[in-house]
Amino acid sequence: MNMTYMAQVLAVGGTDAVMIMLLVVGPIVTAYGVMQLVGDLRGSSKKKIADRLRGKSGSGAAAKATTMDDLRKSAKGVEGFLGTFVGKLSFTKWLQTTLEQANMPWGASQVIINLTVVAAISMAATVAFGFHLLIGMGIAVSVFVLPVMFLVYKRKQRVNKLVQQLPDVFELLSQALRAGHALASGMQVIATELPDPAGTEFGRVFQEQNLGLKVEEALTNLADRMDVLDVRFFVTAVLIQRQTGGDLAEVLDKISAVIRDRIKLHGTVQALTAEGRLSGYVLLALPIIVYAAMLNINYDYAMTLVNHPTGQMMATFAVVSQIMGWVMIKKIINIKV
Helix, strand or coil, X not given: CHHHHHHHHHHHHHHHHHHHHHHHHHHXXXXXXXXXXXXXXXXXXXXXXXXXXXXXXCCCCCCCCCXXXXXXXXXXXXXXXXXXXXXXXXXXXXXXXXXXXXXXXXXXXXXXXXXXHHHXXXXXXXXXXXXXXXXXXXXXXXXXXXXXXXXXXXXXXXXXXXXXXXXXXXXXXXXXXXXXXXXXXXXXXXXXXXXXXHHHHHHHHHHHHHCCCCHHXXXXXXXXXXXXXXXXXXXXXXXXXXXXXXCHHHHHHXXXXXXXXXXXXXXXXXXXXXXXXXXXXXXXHHHHHHHHHHHHHCHHHHCHHHHCHHHHHHHHHHHHHHHHHHHHHHXXXXXXX
């Protein structure tokens, strides 16, 4: 009798779960498909840009000059109303910069749309299988935020690696200039001899000036794209030298020496603040470890923080205090060099 009753309950619950999933996920997937179809039907910008590069014009209008921004938007943009709306968001611009700094060949609009759809499907599936709505919302937020955090981590790692490569970049460029190479040829040497990210970024500068941009504009794009203070020093020095003249090779040698000394000082600061960082990690992980141990030792006592209203208030206060303490420790040990 009991087994039969449980089987009936599970059957009814499974049917309800499927119905809820169809009602929630179906319209989302349908709307996304319609948006993509409309965008594909309306999309012809790639053909227009190709015609402009060949010197043609559409509908008798005069052909316009194709810029690097046009090419990037054609390659990475999402067409249609949805893509236009997402592309106007400030978060989209920040994410596109992050993707470029992380050297990811994706468009920010497409990434945001895909993450939103996956997050919505994850939340609908979680709720459909009987979990609480808050758990579904938490999973949806995690599905959206975790990939963005990974991109930020990749961006940070790549930018730090670029900073470590800059002294070698400037020394190699200085030697190329002394050997009689032009500045653009020196960029090509860097792209050939050095690995990513320095080789990739300076190779991009070389390709941009090959496509018709001035070297000054290509270097300015590099400074804006990477947003590194040392790169801005280099670009400013090059721009001043090309306007006023002077020995650019000597300037690059001095910039390289300054960056090397700053990297050494930064390493010393990192070693001196290692104890503070370790203390922050310990203080952040200790309450979690203690609570996990309490769950194994005395489950009912530990669950008071989850089930009782006073315990929930205490747990919330503890989480907020942990976050504030971690932020304060980060501020203390984050010494600008």
